[in-house]
Amino acid sequence: MWQCSLGLLLLLFLLTGQVALGARRGRWRRELAPGLHLSGIRDADGQYCKKQGMCCTGRIDDCSLPYLGTTCYCDSFCNRNVSDCCPDFWDTCLGVPPPFPPIQGCTHGDRIYPVFGTYWDNCNRCTCQEKRQWECDKEPCLVDPDMINAINQGDYGWQAGNHSAFWGMTLDEGIRYRLGTIRPSSSVMNMNEIYTVLAPGEVLPTAFEASEKWPNLIHEPLDQGNCAGSWAFSTAAVASDRVSIHSMGHMTPLLSPQNLLSCDTLHQQGCRGGHLDGAWWFLRRRGVVSDHCYPFSGREQAEAGPAPPCMMHSRAMGRGKRQATRRCPNSHTDANDIYQVTPAYRLGSDEKEIMKELMENGPVQALMEVHEDFFLYKGGIYSHTPLSMARPEQYRRHGTHSVKITGWGEETLPDGRTLKYWTAANSWGPSWGERGHFRILRGSNECDIESFVLGVWGRVGMEDMGHR
Known part of the structure; x- marks a missing residue:
């Protein structure tokens, strides 16, 4: 019993000593802390003690304030050779000049x-x-607050805002990394157009949206990040919807842009840009898997080195169909079905022909010129504004992009004007624009959006109609 009590007393003594030692060590740590002024007062004119009305006597550790990532004190305990005082402690609390020369700054x-x-x-x-x-x-910035204000204060039919993913990027970086469709060669631009003829007396509706006619078959937009790969994203987006529609919903794949970015390498540059005709050729001859099977790797422009190698190949299995020769890069799925399309065809540039094709066969792919103000689009019916014309040339930039047109409509403005528009899906994620979509003037070839429009048929056989 005595030995047990003695042991408890000894344990209590040791614990008490350790607590006291810890307290002293804590006090010593503050006593021996390197002075803020020795490591460089970065805010020599800062009013800390004065603004808070704090000048504490003795040592009160709570008499402190956050100071540019560390802590400074307004108690008299800090007034020693090695100091952790706030910058204005000496003149505010003691009425004396600080014991160090103020660091000059801005x-x-x-x-x-x-x-x-x-x-x-x-x-x-x-x-x-x-x-x-x-x-x-x-440098002109991609997010330009002055232009945002000018657009919102003007009468342009649309609203601008700050898309946070673009903050800190230059306009040049936006053009270089957020678009990525190379303008087609003259031979491709001159490819024969397939003209759609309206029946006598046929009247197209004033509004149409693909997702309303084909519910659950129209896919939401993805985000290409800072990968200049709109050529792959828009192609995969249109093909996804068309395969779903033409299979009457028996197949509803969201096709993989990464499959195109990594594997379609003939005259293509992956996240540094690519051609639409080459993308459609690859989808017809090789096919791609779903985005779930081969997800986007999200390469950024800051990354150096070669593009990710192709992780998915296919081989012929008869009757023009192909099958994957590898498992999915995403190890969580085994569904590596290959999806293909028929040859892409070009539509006439007349708005009614585009509308009829869209209404009968599904969303179409459109080339467009993106100008500096398009990055700021938040909502409304977009048209390019002349606001940059009075600024130096480096503020006026544009580049070629490709998107998916999904429908059309009309809107009457407060002044009585009626604006016709297209609805389209972009590839800058759901937080940009109108949940990843935008509306743009229709019938006037705004930003060249009606100049090169493509359609395609999903390659769907009878054996696919029972496949989900």
């Missing part, structure tokens, strides 16, 4: 940056120069 917003300190303002890097002046790069 005021920017609510912060002071030291000489040669840098700050990112959207896509531009700003540097504090020796004369305490900010010097910033002058």
Whole structure:
């Protein structure tokens, strides 16, 4: 019994000693902390103690404030040779000059940056120069707040906003990494058009949406990220819907853009751009698997090195059909069915021909020129604004893109004007535009969207009609 009590007393003594030692160590840590002014007061003119009305006597650890990633104190315990005082402790609480020369810097917003300190303002890097002046790069940014305000204050029929995924990118980067369809060669642009003839007296509806005629067969838009691969995304998107429609819903695949990006390498550049005719040739001759089987790898423009190797090949199995020779890159699925299409065909550029094709056979693929203001689209009926015409040339940029047209409609504006529009799915994710979609003026070839429109038939046999 005595030995047990003695052991308990000894244990309590040791624990008490460790707690006291821990407290002393905690106190010593603060006593020996490197002074903020020794490592460089980055906010020498900052009013911390003064703004909070704090000047504490003795040591009160709660008498502290966050300071640019660390902590500073306004109690008199900090007034030692090695100091962790707030920058204004000496003049605010003691009424004396600080014991260190204030570091020269630049005021920017609510912060002071030291000489040669840098700050990112959207896509531009700003540097504090020796004369305490900010010097910033002058790159046009993809998200342009001045243009957003000008569009929203004007009468352009659509609204602009900040798409957060574009913040910090330059306009040049947006054109280079967010589009990616190479304008077709003259021989492809001159391919014969298939003219659709309206029956005598046939009247097309004023509004149509593919998802209403074919519910559950029209797929939602994907996000190409900073991969310049709209050539693959728009092709896979149109083919997905067309295979689903033409199989009468027996097959409803969301086809894999990555299969095209990695495996369609003949005259194609993957995430650095590609040709629509080459993409359709590959879908016809080789076929692709579903996006679930071969998901998008999401390569970014900052990544160097070669494109991801092709992880899916196919072989002929008779009657023009093909089968996969490998398992899915996504190990969680075994469904590696190969989907193919018939040769793509070009439609006439008349809006009624495009409308009739869309209404009868499903969404179509369209080439379009993307201008600097399109990246800012938030909602409404888009048309390119002239706002950049008064600015230097580097603010006026455009590049070729491809999208999926899904329907059309009309809207009457408050001033009585009626605007006709197309509805289309982009490949910039569901948070851009109208849930990943946009509306654009119809009948006037806005941004060349009616100049090169393609349709295709899904390759569907009787044996596929029982397959899901």
